[in-house]
Amino acid sequence: MACSLIGSLRWEEGEPGAPKVPGRIITTVPKAKELRPIVEKLITLAKKAAVLATAADAFRTDAERNTDAWNAWRESEKGKSWVAANAPALTLRRRAFSFLRDEKAVDILFNELATRFAGRPGGYTRIVRLAGVRLGDGGQKAMIEFVGENDRTKRSRRRKAPVVAGAKAE
Secondary structure, eight states: HHHHHHHHHHHHTTTTTTOSSSTEEEEEHHHHHHHHHHHHHHHHHHHHHHHHHHHHGOOOOOOTTTTTHHHHHSSSHHHHHHHHHHHHHHHHHHHHHHOOOOOOHHIIIIIIIHTTTTTOOOOOOEEEEEEEEEEOOOEEHHHHHHHHSTTEEEOOOOOOOOOOOOOOOO
């Protein structure tokens, strides 16, 4: 289910099987409650890896892979520093893959969701109970979605005080 929720962000409009709203799936309330901490921990892993990867970018090279310049960089101290700085980020990515077992979902998690929630300290998902029940067993349906996009904003219901004609402003 975590792969389904994360993977729902990558569908194109009009594609067969595409969700109506990306980043949202419908399931039962108990399953959504079980899924929420799992997805939130995975996003936290991705955010930590993004911070570590940006620190490793200071040692990166622009040389093409498997060229003489790239091989020389790999043997230099700068290349070894990049490997040492990038190793924790790679470990976090492998931990996420060991749980999800889907490369596409891991790519979405580390490339899109980590940057999307970079400034948010937590609370990346929301569970909304739906009015209908599942036809087969009568289970209460719920929608779990990522917060941020397609959020409703509350409008102020306060009215301004009416302006009285002829009143003196002091």
